[in-house]
Amino acid sequence: MDVTSLFEAQLAVQRQTPSYWGYVLTGYGAAAVAIGGYVVHVVRRGRRLSRQVPTDKRRWL
């Protein structure tokens, strides 16, 4: 088998193999939504609570 036929055979296999990009992008999107949503929730809650607590009790500032 020459090089050209080998290359063509490889291309044919690649065309037959599903890419699964739909699953990949759904997974990465779910990760972004889950982690991003949790971060926004925690930061917002922190801001709301810190308005109710005097600065001298927020020791990390």
Next chain:
Amino acid sequence: MTSIDTGLAEAPSAVEPTRDAPVGTSSTASRILGVVTLVLTAVGLTYSLVISPPDANQSNAARLLYIHVPSAIIAYVAFGVTAIASVMVLWRKTEVWDLIAGASAEIGIVFTSLCLITGMLWGRPIWGIYWTWDARLTTTALLLVLFVGYVALRRALAGTANRAKWCAIAGIIAAIDVPIVHQSTNWWVTLHQGQTVRLLGESEIGGTMLFSLLLMMVAGLCGYVWLLLIRFRVGYLAERVDESAFDEAIAQRRAEAAAQKRTAHRTAPTAPVAQKMATHTASTEVD
């Protein structure tokens, strides 16, 4: 009920509360860690989605493992921290450890959910099914349920010391499932594959794929530490707000009691006078 030590030395109030004081839970350290996490995540995503080659057997579905495996590792770490903090709560009885335990458990729930979701999305094209009652999957789902229960218990119990004690016991019991999840592929015959990356010995993947996985793990662990810092501070603020609300309620009740006492003092001397007047009226009617 026994009191619980806050675990933090009373700092001198160097800064008076002002309207211009910064609002939020960030500090210089958390901001630096946040920036480092964002940079590592951006580089990690570039490697995971672009630079890393598709797997020979799994094609691009293997890219899901760059989120799935770090999520599982972070969940282990988070629940491990909850267990250690719970032991410290029972030993030292400090508020700080209780807040760390609660914060870490909540973050662990987020990453366990993410691990299950990405695992299901990987399983559909590779195994042909989203879910099976395999030992690894079942014990992981059980871990999620146990820690959701732990967080629910934290919200249900009243009293800081009472909550700290019972939640510490629950946290230790729930964390027993972590080594079971990890060893499930060795103890039972499972569909889930065994350990792919080893700290000691040769890993089953290498090159760019291994680098992408390790990069996402480091980014994820930095993100976990950042989240733990912020979530701990939120918990600390919530405790201070609850305390001030409790103090206000007590002060209000004392003011009400003092007002009632004053009213009683004013009305008390008039009672004999009224009695005397009534007797006088009665005697004049007789006359």
